[in-house]
Amino acid sequence: MTVMKKTLLLCTVLLTFAFNSLYAQMLGTEKYDRFYPGKLWFDTDGQIINAHGGGLLLHEGTYYWFGEHKGEHSNAALVGVTCYASTDLYNWKNLGVAFSVSDEPGSPVERGCTLERPKVIYNKKTGKFVMFFHLELKGQGYNRANVGVAVADKPEGPYTFLKNGRVNPGKWPQNLDKTFKNKQFDKNHKGWSDEWRQDVAEGMMVQRDLEGGQMSRDMQLFVDDDGKAYHIYSSEDNLTIQIAELTDDYLDYTGKYIRIDPAGHNEAPALFKKDGKYFMITSGCTGWAPNAARLLTADNIMGPWTRHDNPCRGKGADKTFNSQSTYILPLPNGKFIFMADRWMPSNPIDGRYVWLPIEWESGMPVLRWHDQWRLEE
Known part of the structure; x- marks a missing residue:
């Protein structure tokens, strides 16, 4: 056999092996050993992992991934919240629906509501x-801006x-200046003008929503080292992030809360802690x-x-690598994983997951793109 034929044969074998390996991995018959963002x-x-806008919980050596179950044609909640389990963060077993929407007409979590x-x-x-979870009642768009609470034994x-x-x-x-609690805000200020933004920063929407409660949309939960838990959420028509302290049973609020970056127009908060300092x-x-x-x-x-x-660096940094933050996972070894979603509103189930390692420069977190990466690297 000539050298040329041997080379062609070797290339064919290698390509066949690579294709079969990928196909087996797609079928779930071969384990992942690294992340492939996007x-x-x-x-x-x-089966495609269906857990969008999610978060992770580490409990007794197992990671649990909770996320929105998406369909092909709608972002509405038609199933509920799915749960997957893993011990290595690469390979995930589908444990089914952790929280199901209701078929009862008028239920706050009626099938077709928005659950994010x-x-x-x-x-x-x-x-x-x-x-x-962020909850919007069926047929009411994003007007309610509610938070839903559920509990389980497992x-x-x-x-x-x-x-x-x-x-x-x-x-x-x-942290709202007391002088603004009873301020008469000028309703004639044009939206998005400097005067209007100043009104928002001074608490105009806090005052507006005081009686019924503050809006809660994109959100996260965080448990601190002392066991205190907090609800972090986009509020005031997504113009201001708020952090609210939870009661000891984590089911309600103590009444203590603060505003962050008022009128800064933030959503998708992902909070974590390193060496006694908090990062978000x-x-x-x-939109999408x-x-x-x-x-x-x-x-x-x-x-x-x-x-x-912006903590992102390199090509695609201006679009967060075509994704949006949802959660930051602390690992037992002191490292962190940035979890994000690549939304696909035309085919929601095809929304991809972008998980990247957090790097550090001068004590600040930095994100760079990786086509693939391993926890062990």
Whole structure:
């Protein structure tokens, strides 16, 4: 056999092996050993992972991934919240629907409602798993801006719906200047003008929503080192992030909350802590289209918070690599994974997951694109 024929044969064998390996991986018959940001991701049964806008919980050595179940033609909640389990973060087993929407007409979680960004935390005192999610009532668009609360005895559920509503009705934020609590804001200020933005920053929408409670849309839950839990959410028509302290059972609010970057137009908050300092990556508000990420930092979770430049670097940084933050996972080894979604409104189920390692420069988190990467690197 000539050298040329041997070379062609070797190339054919290698290509065949690569194709078969990929096909087997797609069918769930071969394990993943690395992340492929933005690529199709299949569970251990060979089905596309369907857990969008999600978050992770580590419990007794197993990671649980909760997310929105999406269909092909609608972003409405037609199924509920799905749950997947993994011990290595690469390979995920579908545990089914952790929280199901209701077929009862008029239920706050009626099939067809909007249910987004579910997050789950574990309460060591009560032994309960607590789920919060952004909830919009069926047929009412994004006007209600409620938070839904559900609870379970096991991480995978089933979760029982407890209640929904807005945040801290009748309560003022701790860091709102007292002089603005009774200010008469000028309703003639044109939207998005400098005067209007100043009104928002001074608490115009807090005052507007005081009686019924503060709006809650894109959200996260965070449990601090002392066991205190917090609800972080986009409020005031997505113009201001708020952080609200939860009661010891994680099912309600203590009444203490703050505003972050008032009138800064932030959503998709993802908060984490490193070496006693708090970091939060957010996005701007451009609908389903991606935009540049933002970074905020604080020495105390209840502020003050400082806003910084985009933490992304390199090609695609101005669009957060065509994705939007949803959660940041701390790992036992001290590293962190930035979790984001690449939304696909024309075919929601095809929304891709972008998981990237957080790097550090001068004590600040940095994100760079990787076609593939491993936790061990």
